[in-house]
Amino acid sequence: MSFDDLLRGRPLVAILRGVPVARALEIARAVWDSGLGVVEVPIQTPEAVECLRVLAAEGHPVGAGTVRSAAQVEAAAEAGAVFTVAPGLDLDVVRASQAAGLPHLPGVATPSEVHHALQAGCEWLKAFPAGALGPAWLRELRGPFPEAKFVATGGIGAHNAPEYLAAGARALGVGGAVTTDGGLPPLLEVLRRT
Template sequence: MTGETAASRPALPTLTRDGRLVVVARAQRAEDYDRVLDVLVDAGVRSVEVTLTTPGTFERLPALIERYRGTADIGVGTVTSTDQLQRAIDAGAPYVVTPVTSAELVETAVAAGLPIVPGGLTPTELFASWSRGAAAVKVFPAGQVSAGYAKDLRGPFPDIRVVPSGGVDLDGARAWLEAGAVAVSVGGPLLGDAFAGGDLGALRERTVRFVEVCAGGPAS
């Protein structure tokens, strides 16, 4: 990594960085976001990744960003093309996430000053994105490795910022953070059936536990 790359690396937004928890909201319809995100944010979540696998996400995005402005970052996930990336930039997304290792996506985002978190699993994939100026790298699918992988990566890459994603439950969140991850990306283990009409009170209880763990508090 050159000094020039380090200096130009867009940083994760403050709310995301301080909260250390990104909730991946993969809904069936964009109209379902508000009722679930209201509970998440009220319970202390400071960063939500809305995904492009949900129809209507781009159309709903500006309203979501405004609704939670100053309280939670609303990033865009599952970005896999430069057209999608440009739409996220135009909408004012505070960060974007991609499941792939793509030099073009990273370089385009960095040139625009937009923090990007690209996915990868091998050291080669992760360092390729990090060296091009990614804000952090997403270890995906994290369920295929242990939390100790974060420590292993910092051997050859001491300054790399890791965010595990995919199969991270409550115990996993604690383990990854203790191993040096800068944040954890969580979906199903926290959301459960919330987007399928599930109990929002139960969602709040799960959310509070995750927020506490990511803040360094108790697991139960």
């Protein structure tokens, strides 16, 4: 499965960092039921890997986030992840994900990182931290890299989601606004209208 398949018509990557399993299931089911997104679980702890395993057993696409080593790629695949996400560009992680058959979404924040990620076979890129980069960064990078498909991540919520989508983001990686009580419904409403 590719990101083209995973994110077609789904502009939301809901990031469930440090969320207990019961709450993660509740949020993930709301995201899946909306038809607007997929779920990512950052796997920085054994508890997070178990959370990923539980969510993956639900039968919907779930990815592993904050993947920074080949060992984490292996743990993600074993737990049932169908994609991996990283905060930066590490070519060893890209290769490990590709070898495991998992599409990888590397974090990029410079034109050089975009170039190197594309050269490594990653068409979908995580613009991170999007809140600091701003929508203008996406507009400017689309010129020299029209083939890049960006997932703007970091500092995104209902208040600014339309700006990033209008600037060319194909999807939005959203953590805090999704996991905060009452934060998901307004974001989903904005995405339905956009």
